[in-house]
Amino acid sequence: MAGNKTPPVNQKQQPNKKTWIIPSIAGLAVGVIGFALFHFLIMTGPTNTVEFCVSCHEMDGVYKEYKESTHFKNPSGVRVVCADCHVPHGKGLFNYLEKLEDKVIVGGRHLYHHLIGTYPDNESFEKSRYRLAQDVLANMRKRDSKECRQCHTYEAMQFVDQGKSAANKHKREQKSGGKTCIDCHSGIAHEEPDEPDEE
Numbered sequence: 001m002a003g004n005k006t007p008p009v010n011q012k013q014q015p016n017k018k019t020w021i022i023p024s025i026a027g028l029a030v031g032v033i034g035f036a037l038f039h040f041l042i043m044t045g046p047t048n049t050v051e052f053c054v055s056c057h058e059m060d061g062v063y064k065e066y067k068e069s070t071h072f073k074n075p076s077g078v079r080v081v082c083a084d085c086h087v088p089h090g091k092g093l094f095n096y097l098e099k100l101e102d103k104v105i106v107g108g109r110h111l112y113h114h115l116i117g118t119y120p121d122n123e124s125f126e127k128s129r130y131r132l133a134q135d136v137l138a139n140m141r142k143r144d145s146k147e148c149r150q151c152h153t154y155e156a157m158q159f160v161d162q163g164k165s166a167a168n169k170h171k172r173e174q175k176s177g178g179k180t181c182i183d184c185h186s187g188i189a190h191e192e193p194d195e196p197d198e199e
Helices: 017-044 057-067 082-086 093-116 122-142 164-176 181-185
Strands: none
Touching (some): 017 093, 057 122
């Protein structure tokens, strides 16, 4: 019967709580800090500033147009910056994901083309400007001009202070909702590029 003895349990084989708790806490801390840095840098921080947006030479021309627009200087003294029009707004998870997509995919594509030198001079940028503008307008239409509606609402409009034609159109659109802001108001902060001739 002596041969049926069970071997003594090796203490080293027993799981030690410290061996998985400490790495788990460290991993969680690194993840939280990483997400906070990502959120600050990409979603709320420096990438939302005019200085960041115009730091690429491709933006020289559009920046000059913006500085001559009513969004830069106006009687009310309210200045609209790049992110106000070009980054999705809103609260909640869907809006956060929409903003994340815009910042990482669209913004990443802009940075990629800057780094590889797709537009080495203003002339090459202007050749593609119509297509690029159509992409921006398509995004704004898809979001029903959500960026415009952050500041402009039918409820706050004083139709009596508008021209008769503008007031009638705004009243009609308020009821029907058939169009979105940029269907009538594109080319406000930047000049609308001419559609290129067909090859």
